[in-house]
Amino acid sequence: MNSVEETRRVEINMGPQHPSTHGVGRFILTLNGEIIEDVKPVCGYLHRGLEKLAENMTYQQFMPIVDRLDYVASMNNDLAYCLAVEKLLGMEVPERAEYIRVIVAELGRIASHLIWLGTMALDIGALTPFFYTFRDRETIYDMFEEICGARLMYNYVRIGGVAKDITPKFMEMLKHFLDTFPRLMKETDGLLTKNRIWMRRTKDVGVISYDDAINWGLSGPSLRGSGVNWDLRKNRPYGIYPSLEFDVPYFPEGDVYARYLVRLEEINQSVRILRQCVEKIPAGEYMNPESPFVRPMKKPKEGIALKDFVLQIRGVKMPVGEIYFGAENPKGELGFYIVSDGAGKPYRMKIRTPSFVHVFALPKIVKGGLVADIVSVISSLDFVFGEVDR
């Protein structure tokens, strides 16, 4: 304790219980007045050991757990995981299933971005957009409920296709949604985008340069907010994305406002993708009948054969190999690195989550800013702690 300088610093524990850390985030802030001198993100409050759990589960058993990664975009997690396992298997997916997957993934993206938009507005002090976005998110969740019965943890996209075919009622709801949603979105847009206070709170705040964004491994909208034109749906195409028309928005400013605009535009692009899918969706199978994970329905009298029992316990035999697959999730690149030794369970699974990377880029971004800035930067990076602490 040598000088006055030492006593002027204030250390604040922001979280794990704090209104704007988006879950159980904890940030240890060192403040000089209100100026942030240092931020230490602490993670682990939601650690469930998912990667270790994966080693003791068959590939299919792990499906519901994937939902728990980014719990506001479960459909996208399912899709990324299934695509990774299918890549390992080298399995084809029927075209109708591909379309259904894109529909649910883009709906999931809109839902996730709506939560982000509402909470970001809330964090910057505007209460009302939160209710508008949650109203629209609610319609999306109603649609998901219609196709798979669940509202948050879907487990709908399966290895080789999807769990059920979509219903005519779902298509009606989807069309209605696509007609009304862009108009409803204008309400929120009108409240915020050109709002002077909003712009002053977000412009030139939390700037990430082009090089930094790449070097720190940011991905998704946060990367595109720094002017990097990189979208896995375009650059490492998967599914039927190459056959769909959509733009990848990116803004060079790198501040909170740029990231805000990117996500807002992504919502519009997702609507565009959905419109094309509604037009083009073909009839056909919704699940690959060749998939080893699908077993034919049995008549009740046949009982359970030993073969089925063994299959249940040991899982389907997989090819030996190592694969990595990254999918463009609402938050960024969600990647699964799977090492298979030929057994029915993965030898090792590493999950690369975007939120984890974004949390640890935070200290460099907010240093020198004010307490009010850290809140807007946190919400602009849009991380979910289910993903940070697998």
Place this chain on the structure above:
Amino acid sequence: MAMHVLTGVIKFIVAFAVLGIYALVMLWFERKALGFFQIRIGPKLVSSGLEGLLQPVADMLKSLWKEDIVPHRADKLVFWVAPVIGGMFPFAAALAMPFGPPIKIGGSYFYLSIVHVNVGILYILAALGLTSYSILSAGIAAGGNKYSLIGAQREVAQMVSYEVVMALALLNPILMARSLDLYEIVAAQSHHLWFVFYQPVAFVVFLICMFATAAIVPFDLPEAEQELVAGYNTEYSAMKMAMFPFGQFITVLVMSSLMVIFFLGGWTGPYWDGHPWILGFIWYWVKVLFFVFLFIWSWGTFPRYRYDQLMNMCWKILLPISVLNVLWTGFALIVHLPMI
């Protein structure tokens, strides 16, 4: 003399009841209006026949029965005093606030404010300025809670920024009316146009300061929930916590009435030349309640400024404008320019 004391006491009791009921109704109205903006219903279950009008009463009872937690490390005395003065000073400011046009009885006027002082505006500004002490002491006394401390720090930064500008904005109507008496200022406007037409700049400046004084969005910095949990009242609970919004509501009312008196002609209005008293009364309250609604409207619409942005705005933009405006007003008055 005894008569004066008696009317004073009666006025005080009536005003206390009116302000208390006003605060409760406002609490209900605020929640209903915010509910309307935010596509939800608002309070409804308590007294569902009255659209949840009795909800604030239930809230108040709940506050009374809740456990009153005083942090172990808090400065007990200051911790107690802070919410009391937080409710008391806005109320003290409301004492000088007119509740309607004066009633003419015989040859003399009966003033509808508890105390009619001829420097009413100075008194009100002083009382409102002291309200900041409640937030300041609440933040400091809260036993080392850093969120409270930052909230208090922001309140001070905010107060020094807007107080000067607000006083300068009010100086223009005062110069034009040549009086500090609220009733005189209204009387001055009954002969001319309302001061808002002579002083549009001062009107806008005061409008901004109004929100800053009441610490309502976009300037609710001391209690910025998303940044500071609850700011200065993080550690407060039960009735002590309820005193702060009570004070805030009274401040809103006082600021709205100042706005109406200084710029919008008080109880003057179309079809009113002093004698149907009730019409003046209605005009006055329509205008005041419009501004009260404006506070809630802003609450449901705007994001929050950052406190350095508020300070920048006040010191670098509003202060020079206000000073020039005052100089111009003074000049115009000296050379008898028609002010428009």
